[in-house]
Each structure stands twice: as structure tokens, then as C-alpha cells.
Amino acid sequence: MSATHFQLDAQGRLQHFLTIEGLTCRHLTEILDIAESLHGVAERRVKKLPTLHGKTVVNLFFEASTRTRTTFELAAKRLSADVLTLNIATSSAVKGESLLDTLRNIEAMQCDMFVVRHSQSGAAEFIARHVKPHIAVLNAGDGRHAHPTQAMLDVFTIRRHKPDFPSLRVAIVGDILHSRVARSLIHALSILGTGDIRVIAPRTLLPAQVENLGVRVFHHLPEGLRDVDVVVMLRLQRERMEGALLPSEQEFFQQYGLTEERLALAHPDAIVMHPGPINRGVEIDSRVADGPRSVILEQVTNGIAVRMAIMSITLGHHARPVGEEV
Numbered sequence: 166m167s168a169t170h171f172q173l174d175a176q177g178r179l180q181h182f183l184t185i186e187g188l189t190c191r192h193l194t195e196i197l198d199i200a201e202s203l204h205g206v207a208e209r210r211v212k213k214l215p216t217l218h219g220k221t222v223v224n225l226f227f228e229a230s231t232r233t234r235t236t237f238e239l240a241a242k243r244l245s246a247d248v249l250t251l252n253i254a255t256s257s258a259v260k261g262e263s264l265l266d267t268l269r270n271i272e273a274m275q276c277d278m279f280v281v282r283h284s285q286s287g288a289a290e291f292i293a294r295h296v297k298p299h300i301a302v303l304n305a306g307d308g309r310h311a312h313p314t315q316a317m318l319d320v321f322t323i324r325r326h327k328p329d330f331p332s333l334r335v336a337i338v339g340d341i342l343h344s345r346v347a348r349s350l351i352h353a354l355s356i357l358g359t360g361d362i363r364v365i366a367p368r369t370l371l372p373a374q375v376e377n378l379g380v381r382v383f384h385h386l387p388e389g390l391r392d393v394d395v396v397v398m399l400r401l402q403r404e405r406m407e408g409a410l411l412p413s414e415q416e417f418f419q420q421y422g423l424t425e426e427r428l429a430l431a432h433p434d435a436i437v438m439h440p441g442p443i444n445r446g447v448e449i450d451s452r453v454a455d456g457p458r459s460v461i462l463e464q465v466t467n468g469i470a471v472r473m474a475i476m477s478i479t480l481g482h483h484a485r486p487v488g489e490e491v
């Protein structure tokens with residue numbers, strides 16, 4: 166059974182969250198609606214709900230992360246779970262322990278959820294197939310494959326500004342080839358019925374047959390940006406590049422960097438997004454990153470509510486309505 170079906174139980178409910186592929190508009194809308202109801206928790210005097218009280222969440226990060234790891238941790242804490250983050254750099258994995266042995270040991274500590282980031286595509290699914298049946302596994306990024314919680318926080322952020330997906334024009338710019346963020350976002354936007362999804366990149370940074378994902382391909386940034394409502398910029402993922410795919414960062418910026426002049430070609434109300442970490446002067450100019458159209462830091466904030474929603478759903482609990490004090 167593929168990951169797309171494996172993450173659903175017999176009733177079609179999410180038991181793991183491994184990939185956007187194979188999910189329905191109903192799955193995505195349920196996550197977005199629950200995230201919306203949880204968004205206000207951060208504004209309350211007590212920023213906590215009892216939803217996951219008594220549950221133990223383990224963050225297993227085999228790859229560097231700032232936003233994803235900390236927002237998963239905060240999401241678990243705001244749902245009253247006990248959460249621990251295993252720092253793999255100082256764990257026994259560096260002493261040669263296999264992934265399965267590490268897993269068995271943490272499982273023996275009676276946890277309920279693993280949040281996994283790994284440089285190998287398929288790692289989260291592998292773990293989900295090997296854990297005890299009551300444990301939920303959430304993919305926090307596996308190689309170039311998928312980053313489904315990032316896609317959900319991206320579409321959540323878009324929906325808060327521009328709720329009508331069918332009429333939207335979205336451009337994703339830069340290193341599409343190595344980007345799990347782009348792949349998952351394209352799937353999520355398609356499922357939600359987005360009318361016009363564009364990818365803008367040099368040929369060397371596009372996956373083969375990317376058109377099959379239902380996107381329009383542009384190699385010329387000014388042409389691709391015309392009239393778009395949303396611009397998603399991506400980092401050059403040098404750690405995943407084999408060989409020289411690019412002449413230089415300066416040349417990349419000249420051709421594909423988002424400047425105020427280029428942003429002026431988009432719709433006047435267009436928003437600018439980036440999953441982070443941003444590289445100023447490489448894919449985005451500081452005036453755009455810090456400018457009025459940027460929602461980059463909103464994405465970070467929204468990541469907490471979206472991850473709270475996904476944690477609640479996969480552990481089979483629906484969050485209490487906001488306003489109900491603990």
C-alpha cells in the first residue's frame with residue numbers, strides 16, 4: 166500500500182500525516198477549519214488547550230530545522246502534551262545505532278506521536294510502517310519528497326488573505342527540483358482547486374515532467390509573475406545539489422531574485438511567501454522580504470495552529486472550541 170493510502174484508516178480518516186497526495190478537499194478543509202478555530206489560542210491569557218493532555222510527543226529531527234521543529238514543539242505544548250525533542254546530533258544514531266533500533270527504544274518510553282524530519286525521502290513512511298499501531302507519525306520533511314505540514318500552513322496563510330482558490334494565480338519561484346515544499350504545496354493547491362499554478366525556474370532547477378503535476382512552466386521571471394496573487398519564493402537547496410547546477414548566486418539573483426520592481430508586475434494585492442530560511446540577496450531582496458506584501462512571518466505564526474490541528478486530528482481528538490477556558 167502506498168503512503169497516500171497508508172496514512173488513512175479504514176474510514177478514510179488521517180492516522181498519520183505523511184504526504185498531501187491522495188488526500189481530498191474535505192481532508193484539507195477540515196485541517197484548515199480546525200486550524201482557524203485554534204488560531205486564537207495564542208491570544209488568550211492561558212495559551213493552552215487540554216486536547217492532548219497525558220499524551221507524549223517525540224520530535225525526531227535527523228536534519229537541521231528552526232521553524233518546523235520549534236513550532237511543532239510549541240503546538241504540542243499548547244495542546245498540553247508532554248513533548249521531547251531528540252537531538253540526533255548527540256544521540257546514539259551517531260554511534261551507529263540503526264533507525265529502527267532508535268525507534269524501538271523511544272517506543273519503549275510509551276510515546277503517542279513521532280514528528281520526523283529526515284534527509285531520506287520515505288523516512289517518515291518507513292517509521293510509520295514500523296511503529297506500534299496506536300502511534301501517529303507526522304512527516305516534518307523527508308528529503309526532496311514531501312513537507313505536508315508546511316503545505317498546509319502555506320494554504321492556510323493564502324486562505325486567510327485570498328479565500329477563493331479557484332480564482333487564484335500562484336507562482337512558485339526558484340529551486341523547485343530540490344524542494345519538498347514546492348511538491349507538497351502544488352498538490353495542496355491542486356486539491357483545493359487553484360485555477361492557475363505556475364513554477365518559475367531555470368531548466369536545471371525543475372524536475373523532469375513537472376507539467377504532469379498540473380503546473381505551467383516559465384523560465385522568465387517577469388513573464389511568470391504577471392498578475393499573480395501569490396508569489397512563493399524558495400531557497401537554493403545547496404545541500405541537496407549534486408554538481409554545479411547554477412552559474413553563481415549573483416547571476417541567479419539577477420534572473421530569478423524577487424525585487425520590488427519585479428513584484429510590481431504581480432497583482433497589486435499580491436502577497437509574498439517563503440518557507441524560510443530566507444537568503445537575502447540570493448532569491449529575495451530585503452525590501453521585499455521585510456516589505457508590506459510579505460507574509461513570511463505570518464506563515465511562521467500560522468504554522469503553530471496548523472500543526473495543532475494536524476496533531477489533534479491524527480490523535481483522534483477534535484479540539485475544543487476557542488473560548489472554552491482550561
Ligand code: NCD
Nearest residue numbers: 232233306312400440441442
Ligand atoms: C524548508 C525545508 O526544510 O524543507 N524549510 C522549512 O521547513 N521551513 C525549506 C528550506 O529548507 O529551504
